[in-house]
Amino acid sequence: MSFLTRPEDLTPATSAPRKGKISLVGAGPGAADLMTLRAIRCLGAADVVCYDRLVDLEVLAFARPGARLIATGKEVGAHSWPQERIDAFITAEALAGHHVVRLKSGDPSVFGRAGEEIEAARAQGIALEIIPGITAxxxxxxxxxxxxxxxxxxxxxxxxxxxxxxxxxxxxxxxxxxxxxxxxxxxxxxxxxxxxxxxxxxxxxxxxxxxxxxxxxxxxxxxxxxxxxxxxxxxxxxxxxxxxxxxxxxxxxxxxxxxxxxxxxxxxx
CATH class of the missing domain: 3.30.950.10 (Tetrapyrrole methylase, C-terminal domain)
Structure with missing residues (x-):
């Protein structure tokens, strides 16, 4: 068993409908080896990874093979993914039974607009977790x-x-x-x-x-x-x-x- 694998991750799936969840994950300041083990495990279990513009692409190597990788970056004056669209997308994917990782540079709770996403998940009754990262x-x-x-x-x-x-x-x-x-x-x-x-x-x-x-x-x-x-x-x-x-x-x-x-x-x- 890999040191990145927890025993509960090896439990066989049941026939019950799968419940989705949202994980707000801190990717840290850039270097992949500064991510936490919990963040790496979470990426390895995700169905969908929505990552910000400032996330180093090297970090995405930890995503589960087959996971959908969605770039949701925002720049001043170029909001192809405004916050409302991100909120709607991640909640819809979770309601469809998917494990969604919202991957943010640094720490999600430090100027990462986590508040809006927490509120959106709670409004839909979606399970939510926050995995901290090293802030800049x-x-x-x-x-x-x-x-x-x-x-x-x-x-x-x-x-x-x-x-x-x-x-x-x-x-x-x-x-x-x-x-x-x-x-x-x-x-x-x-x-x-x-x-x-x-x-x-x-x-x-x-x-x-x-x-x-x-x-x-x-x-x-x-x-x-x-x-x-x-x-x-x-x-x-x-x-x-x-x-x-x-x-x-x-x-x-x-x-x-x-x-x-x-x-x-x-x-x-």
Missing amino acids: ASAAAAALCEPLTERGVTDRLVLATATCRPGELPTDIAEIARPGTALVFYMAMAQLERLSAELIRCGTAPDQPVTIARNVEKAGPETLRTTVATMARDAVAAAVTNPALLMIRLAKDKAPQARAKCATVRASI
């Missing part, structure tokens, strides 16, 4: 051999998206850019000028170091070391685009000046 922030820190948090320097970790839905207010930088915080912004490349201005307004030093990491654990990884003041210009010069992470460590010892300046600015708005 953890993978980037590991690839750089740097900790996400550090005792005495950063005792708080904030993961935020810089790209919200149309019409939504962006993340309140003043609420999260606090000394002692490690900030990681996902999908931030189109928002660098705004983030730079707001961070500086809230007291972050213009020369505060920033790391931008792209294609973590994929072919052609990129790392750009820059500062809060120059990150927008430097990213353009280096042609760094999404998917990329913006990583900032705001040390505790800069607390008094940062909070006081931010409070003054916000009071004057």
Whole structure:
């Protein structure tokens, strides 16, 4: 018996009607060997695999032979698979008795729009499971051999998206850019000028170091070391685009000046 096979997987099928289910599976940051064993087992048992644009195709080698592989990727301005269509498709396949894997890059619960798919499955009474994956922030820190948090320097970790839905207010930088915080912004490349201005307004030093990491654990990884003041210009010069992470460590010892300046600015708005 393979170490990827569980005893219950070898139980003979019965003649009872097969019940479908949906598995939201995290593919991790790219490298296939960073997937969990549970995720690999799940792919090996699936009838249908719906995978996102950012999923490394190497990961699909773990899918069961004969499984249908459906690319459901979405790009800004090119939504051939809008979320509503994905929800309808995976629930219809599960209701037809199929085991559907919704394969997402990183972790399904971290900016992976898992909430809509969970709601759609529950509305239809479909069995559902979530299999976590390594999120990009953890993978980037590991690839750089740097900790996400550090005792005495950063005792708080904030993961935020810089790209919200149309019409939504962006993340309140003043609420999260606090000394002692490690900030990681996902999908931030189109928002660098705004983030730079707001961070500086809230007291972050213009020369505060920033790391931008792209294609973590994929072919052609990129790392750009820059500062809060120059990150927008430097990213353009280096042609760094999404998917990329913006990583900032705001040390505790800069607390008094940062909070006081931010409070003054916000009071004057």
